[in-house]
Amino acid sequence: MWKGRFAQETSALVQRYGESVSFDWRLYAHDIAGSIAHSKGLVKAGILTADEQQQIETGLLAIRQEIEAGNFEFKESLEDVHMNIESELTKRIGPAGAKLHTARSRNDQVATDVRLYCRAEIDRIRSLVSAMQAALVECAERGGETVMPGYTHLQRGQPVLFAHHLLAYVEMLNRDSDRLADCRKRLNVMPLGSGALAGSTIILDREFVAQHLGFDSVTQNSMDAVSDRDFVAELLFSISMLGVHLSRLSEDVILWASAEFGFVTLSDAHTTGSSLMPQKKNPDVAELTRGKSARLIGNLMSILTLIKGLPMTYNRDLQEDKEPLFDSIDTISLALEVFTEMITGMDVNAAKTTAAASDPMLLATDLADYLVNHGVPFRQAHEVIGKLVAYSIEQQRAFGEMSLEEFQRFSPAFAADVTACLNLETAMTARKGIGAPSPQNVKSQLARWRKALTTE
The missing domain is CATH 1.20.200.10 (Fumarase/aspartase (Central domain))
Structure with missing residues (x-):
């Protein structure tokens, strides 16, 4: 494909090895848009006349239509999408097409x-x-x-x-x-x-071209x-x-x-x-x-x-x-x-x-929080509940099946209201800190996302 300093044609094997049009063809719409904007910059720089620019733009848009319709033949010998489009444009409109690559490299x-x-x-x-x-x-x-x-x-x-x-x-x-x-x-x-x-x-107004793109x-x-x-x-x-x-x-x-x-x-x-x-x-x-x-x-x-x-x-x-x-x-x-x-x-x-969520062990942390709220330091509460869990497994009885007396064997801080925190619905409602999964919080988050996604 290249002439000028080269005396030999490019090897067919090298062409095959170096071609990219088999995959970069998908850049065609962007390549054409870039070329049209570049041609307008060339008019402003005095390289193209308004008539030449119109020929280029009309020719490029026609090529784009053909590519979109599946009627354009990409040639491997022209290496890439850029040369395929430029070559076809020059073939169709002549000298104006040959001017398009002024002040531009691939x-x-x-x-x-x-x-x-x-x-x-x-x-x-x-x-x-x-x-x-x-x-x-x-x-x-x-x-x-x-x-x-x-x-x-x-x-x-x-x-x-x-x-x-x-x-x-x-x-x-x-x-x-x-x-x-x-x-x-x-x-x-x-x-x-x-x-x-x-x-x-050859100085082009790059900001002018950028604005067009x-x-x-x-x-x-x-x-x-x-x-x-x-x-x-x-x-x-x-x-x-x-x-x-x-x-x-x-x-x-x-x-x-x-x-x-x-x-x-x-x-x-x-x-x-x-x-x-x-x-x-x-x-x-x-x-x-x-x-x-x-x-x-x-x-x-x-x-x-x-x-x-x-x-x-x-x-x-x-x-x-x-x-x-x-x-x-x-x-x-x-x-x-x-x-x-x-x-x-x-x-x-x-x-x-x-x-699965009814597994009583899921509320072990709630029991630790209960003790904290009754004045027990968290690390001590954590150890108490760990022992209570071991006892529950050994006895094969859930927390809700235990008596207050059994709870108090592990800590005197347990009182009659301990059973309230063993209720799943109560436990979920209590998780109302920012980001936590209480029903009210989740309802608010769903509403927030619904609104955000609707207005995008």
């Missing part, structure tokens, strides 16, 4: 295109995150005031509302969305006009602008963290849907059967999501490894940034969509969760 061109692409995808992913949050809120509302055990070390700890558990993930997803928004701010800076590495002697500002160092991909790494970290949170929720769903827990029922549409065992109903969506989080983390590691040892400025290694980026965006997008659908069809089994 280095600043691709850096601009990838930023535009990431910006648009962040907006779309954040919308999918909001939909996922809304599904969790809706499922939590359907669960009502269903109580379940809360766990630490996968051992029953204290009672919580099922809705409170789901709302924990709503909070996590909100931080993920905020991280994506922060990442968007940092990447929304335009590198176009940086040239190959040192700008150009919706960038907040322009880069201030041409070498940094064309060579760094920290914005890609940051985006892939944000996506990986989002994937990790989906993986944690997946693990909960997998456990809850098992016969051993039986806390939730997943719809037939979001489970699969076994090729051998006819009774099976497998939570494949959750398992796949848990697995795909590893892929997202792997893509992040690929980018960090790719850029860690590159000298200034642009190096062809950077072509390898796109496939991990595209894959992570595709993976997280589909994961969010299918998980949202699955949660919408998930029902809590209140009888199972309530039975």
